[in-house]
Amino acid sequence: MTPILFSAYGRQAQVWIAALVLLVSSAVGALFWSFSQIEDAAKARRQANSVVSNANDFLSALKDAETGQRGYLLTNDDAFLAPYLAVRDSIKSRFETLNQLAVGSPGQIHLTPLAPLVQAYMVELSDAITTRRNKGQSAAQVLVSNAQSKQAMDVIRDHINRFVQSQADNRSLREAEFQSHMQRLFSVIVIVSLLALLAAMVLAWWLYRQAGQHLKNQVHLETRRLLENQEAINRQLQQTNLMLRVSEEKLTVTLRSIGDAVIATDAAACVTLLNPVAQDLTGWTLEQALGRSIDEVFNIINKETRKAATIPVAQTLAHGTVQGLANHTVLIARDAREFDIADSCAPICDAMGQVVGAVLVFRNVTDEYAVQQSLRDSAALVQTILNTVVDGIVTIHAHGGIIESVNPAIELMFGYSAADLGGKHLSQLIPELDQDQHTMSLAYYGVSAEARANGMGREVLGLRKNGSAFPLEIAVSEMMLGGQRYFTGILRDITARKQFEAALLKAGALQKAIFDSANFSSIATDAKGVIQIFNVGAERMLGYAAADVMDKITPADISDPQEVIARAKSLSLELETHITPGFEALVFKASRGIEDIYELTYIRKDRSRFPAVVSVTALRDGEDAIIGYLLIGTDNTARKQIEAERTRLEQVLQNKNLELEGAREVAETANQAKSDFLSSMSHELRSPLNAILGFWTVAGVRQACAHTDPNGQCGSNSQGRLVFAGADQRNSRPGVDRIRTFVSVAGTHLAARRVSGLPGHDRAAGQTTWHTPQVCRGGQ
Secondary structure, eight states: OHHHHHHHTHHHHHHHHHHHHHHHHHHHHHHHHHHHHHHHHHHHHHHHHHHHHHHHHHHHHHHHHHHHHHHHHHHOOGGGHHHHHHHHHHHHHHHHHHHHHTTTSGGGGGTTTHHHHHHHHHHHHHHHHHHHHHHOHHHHHHHHTOHHHHHHHHHHHHHHHHHHHHHHHHHHHHHHHHHHHHHHHHHHHHHHHHHHHHHHHHHHHHHHHHHHHHHHHHHHHHHHHHHHHHHHHHHHHHHHHHHHHHHHHHHHHHHHHOSSEEEEEETTSBEEEEOHHHHHHHOOOHHHHTTSBHHHHSOEEETTTOOBOOOTHHHHHHHOSOEEOOSSEEEEOTTSOEEEEEEEEEEEEOTTSOEEEEEEEEEEOHHHHHHHHHHHHHHHHHHHHHHTOSSEEEEEETTTOBEEEEOHHHHHHHSOOHHHHTTOBGGGTOTTSOGGGHHHHHHHHHTOHHHHGGGTTEEEEEEOTTSOEEEEEEEEEEEEETTEEEEEEEEEEOHHHHHHHHHHHHHHHHHHHHHTOSSSEEEEEETTOOEEEEOHHHHHHHOOOHHHHTTTOOGGGGBOHHHHHHHHHHHHHHHTSOOOTTHHHHHHHHHTTOOEEEEEEEEOTTSOEEEEEEEEEEEEOTTSOEEEEEEEEEEOHHHHHHHHHHHHHHHHHHHHHHHHHHHHHHHHHHHHHHHHHHHHHHHHHHHHHHHHHHHHHHHOEEEEOSSBOTTSOBOTTOOOEEEEOOOOHHHHHHHHHHHHHHHHHHHHHHHTOOSSOOTTEETTTTEEOOBOOOOOTTTO
């Protein structure tokens, strides 16, 4: 909303922005200046600390040199000279460093006389060491006991102490300056913060006012838009209702003319509709069945057990799926008639997909069942024999090679039905048996037992109905039936054996093609879950190379750990057994032989995530022992995005419906307020008129006409006025009747008027005149 306000009130917004920029610039400048002062003070403080530290180190070095020298004088051990030698070699550089650090400081005057004193003191120490080496300990002790060396050291210490004290005073001064600058910085920050807060509050107040006005304008525009939308929706609803009535009429006609019986129920399984066929079969009329439970109207039993059968309506309402009746179901009508029926039940869903009822469609199959039973009885024996044979059996006339009969295996093998093959030549199934030489060919396959052993193992090519050829093994035997000579051929399809042999050659290439597919991630593991195969699709989806994961990690390591933990808990509750979070949670169902397809978030190598649908299969050996698992995954990102967009659109539609409902309620409230106002105005205007009527009845009134004819009748252009007069007794009653008529008409008229002033008020004349309809004397 802020950009809109700035566009509507650009000049004021620019002034506020300029003021804020100026305030921020001033604050930043003050802060930078304060920080600069603090930095200078901190630098001076660090300089003073460094000078004091170096001065103390310098004095400590002299003390170390003196201690090392005295140790040597007492022990004549060169090891004691190490501190002395270190100081002697570095004393000059130390003093120069100290002098450079003290440049410009108030205590530098104490360092000027210190250089010759230190040099002389170091000479004294060197002379004592030389004397000890050349003249012995006694001579060195004389030098050590000399008070002059101690006095020199005291003078040096005094100068250094005074220098240190001056530097300490300087450091205290710098510290005070630092604290002062810090307090000033804090004050600047507080003042700037208060000013910024004040400016922000003023700006917020201004924005609030402008936003309020803008919101009122937007609400007004939105209300008008919603009212227009409501009117459009009302028109659409009217058209939809009209179409719905037409559809209902068409549906009624369809249900009455349909040949199957139809029963519809509501969500409580109570009957709402029976078409004429259903009424005839159940024995219930529509009026009798309406509102009754489907169990009462639709009475079905099992034909064999005579026990009540389950009506599929309950399952349809519960699951929202199509259900069917079991075989051998009998419907018992209300008048005790029985019908064999077959039916199906489908759910009735509303626009939101909620099940609001069910429709049951069934038909009378009593006659069909009788015919089918007769056919089954007559063919049961032959069919049982033929169906027990896996190989195809064909019976052929010896003369002409005409097919007499085939078993179901032949139908499945060649794709022909028994009717298609009846009366056809065998060469239609085996082309190499030439139709002109079929007798000789069949004899070759079966009649010579000594030479060919009935032809067992002969391979030929069969020809299916679709034109495809396939390898067969054929054996032929001869039989006599009804005085006729027949051949019985036993055919065995060896396609599977041939294909198996070819499959052995293609298995390696096929497996490679499957695992090189880029559309699915195929991950195979060993029994412990360690990845053994990682195909191209998995590399593309997850960003890992196969070498990065094989024999190193499990699929749980590339899955969202929180989802794995949640899945373990969920499965533990579902299966009532403890499942450890990790790879076990991903394959537990598959390891128990349960089909398992679930959604899971995969984590790529770059740590990005995507939703995936994973199918898990347990890999087993010949003894049904698990040797590993196969996880097939697909990227589910697109479907998730579509579902999220659909949810968003449904929410927008719901919000719009709520807005329209609110606008409708506002319109109804306004209409009620208008009606109340008009009713109140009618009542308020009738009260004074009733008082005038009462006064008129007591005092008497008469109506004067501006023009009267000789018969005493009012002229056509005269305008009657109500005036007070001393009417005689004869005209009083007609006057009362006329004023009653006037009050009734005027009250009705005034109740319909708005607040635009009292009717009949003559503002120019300053008086009120009540106009009445033209009522002539004598009641005309």
